[in-house]
Amino acid sequence: MQLLVYSFAYPFLWLISRLPFRVFYGLSDFVFFLVYRVFRYRRKVVINNLKLVFPEKTAVEINTICKAFYRHMCDMFLEMIKTLKLNETSLKERYRLINPEMLQELEKNRSVLVLFPHYGNWEWSIIVNRYIESKGYAVYQKIGNVYFDRLIRKIRAKWNTSPITQKETVRTIVRNEKANVRAVYGIVSDQSPQAHVAQYWTEFMGIKVPIYNGPEVIAKRLNLAVLFARVKKEKRGYYSLELIPIAEEGAKTTQNEITDTFLRLTEEQIREEPTFYLWTHKRWKHKDKVPEAFS
Template sequence: MQLLVFVLVYPFLWLISILPYRLFYGFSDFLYFLIYRVIGYRKTVVRNNLKLVFPEKSEKEIKTIEKNFYKHMCDLFLETIKTMQLSKAEVKKRYHIINIDTLKEIEKKKSILIACSHYANWEWNVSINNYVNSKGYAVYQKVSNRYFDNLVKRLRAKWNTTLINQKETMVAVVRNHKNNVRAIYGIVNDQSPQAHLAQYWTEFMGVKVPIFTGVENLARKLDLAVVFLKVSKVKRGYYQAEFIPITLSGESTKKNEITDQFLRLTEQQIRERPEHYLWTHRRWKHRDKVPEKFL
């Protein structure tokens, strides 16, 4: 059954990937109309999230952010498919890094954890590997359909990036550290952990929620550098990336320091252009389950 679904869907994805950009984004406009206006995909989730974290904004402002978010989400979805045909030269033009030297200087000294959020176009972050000398890894969430999972691996690995799923991350990082393998790891770090497993609860966008601390735990245990990747959408189909060092020595930081800095940088990014964050996720779903010790 998985193979049948893949065989039926893949040709459609390939056709989208070869569309000229004018038609490509025209199709994105149609997709926006279908998903937002007709289907209303997760519209209640998106609106509730926006109202929760932006209580000061009017109904009109919330609706404007909501509409612009859906337009961006459709662009992002199709740009992920466009990766199938995207050349190295093309991605360098459309995903511009303004301070790659910052990353290059750090990688000369030690391995790096690059922490980013579900903001702008995180799918093209793997193209960073075009610029660095260290072995590049990207942490991803495995797709249930194994054929689509293989496709995702091929798309994200086309610029010599090795993909590892979330469960393999700790083992891979520790193994490389023991073998003195200099590496750079890209991790989307703003997901919501299961409430009962969370070791840290704190405010994110003004709401107390459980927070992943995996990046910090690795950095402090192995003395890794941590860099925040800020990606901005310059205009349709064009992005700008900037590396903001959080620490050059994980073991020298205090508990929760790295995590808190990541959250503050993510919040700043969201407040600048909220429509480019992934509001369809139920990021604040555990807000009513805060343990007493974190109140």
């Protein structure tokens, strides 16, 4: 069944990836109409999330952000497909790394974690591998359909980037450090962990929730450098990536310093322009389950 679904879908994905950008974004407008108007995909989740974190905004403002977010989400999803046939020159033009020297200087001495929030476009960040000498890894969440998972790995493996699943991340980093292999790891780090296993709870956008602090644990244990990836959507189809230092040496940071700094930088970006955050995620679903130790 998985093969049948993939065999049906792949020709359409391949065709989409070959479209000229003008036609490509016209298709995105049509997809937006279906997702937003017809299927109303997770509309309640998005509206509730926006109301929760922006209680000061009016219903009109919330709806404006919601509609703009769906337009961006459709663009971003199709841009991931576009990566199949996007060449290096075009991607460098459309996803501009503002300060590659920040990463290049750090990688001379140690491995680096680059932490992304679900903001802007993180899929095209694989082009960063063209600016570094170290081995580049892109951490992703494994897909249930093995054929689509293989396709995602193929997309993210462009320009010698090595895709690894979340479960493979820790052992890959530990193995590389033991072998003295310096590497750069791109990780989307604002997921919502399961409440019963969360080791840290703190406020995110004003609401106390469980926090995924795996990157901090590994950075402190292996003394890795940590950077925040600040992605800005300059205009449709064009992004810039600025790397902001969180820690030059993870082992010298205080407890929760890396995680808290990542969260504050993410909040700052969301408040500046909320349209480009991934509001379909149920990020605040555990807000009523705060353990006494963190209340």
